[in-house]
Amino acid sequence: MQVNWTKEELKIYLLIYCANADFSETKSEIAFIKSKIKTSNFEQLHAEFDKDNDYQSIQKIQLSMKENGYSKEDKDALFEDIKAVFLRDDKYDVLEQNLMIGLGHLLK
Numbered sequence: 001m002q003v004n005w006t007k008e009e010l011k012i013y014l015l016i017y018c019a020n021a022d023f024s025e026t027k028s029e030i031a032f033i034k035s036k037i038k039t040s041n042f043e044q045l046h047a048e049f050d051k052d053n054d055y056q057s058i059q060k061i062q063l064s065m066k067e068n069g070y071s072k073e074d075k076d077a078l079f080e081d082i083k084a085v086f087l088r089d090d091k092y093d094v095l096e097q098n099l100m101i102g103l104g105h106l107l108k
Helices: 008-021 029-036 042-051 053-067 074-087 096-105
Strands: none
Touching: 008 029, 008 042, 008 053, 008 074, 008 096, 029 074, 053 096, 074 096
16 A cells, blocks of 8 residues: 655545544534645545545555654644544544544554
């Protein structure tokens, strides 16, 4: 598997992945993600996310994190955005909590 995403594209894909953690992507979450990005390829990355299974998503995220050489500061900023996506619908359910823990182990 090869992923040639920029940091911006990875951020979009990862935030879409997180918005779907509870199997309920809200308009508020999508609006938040769009407010955090500069590029216009949201729809393209969302379509890619829609066709990927969970395993493929995790593999792509891991690979792209390695390829882009994220610093601790980059990761911290990304986790702040992830946390904000989880809190957009005013609840932080167990699925979102578990994903946050898993991403913490996976990406740090």
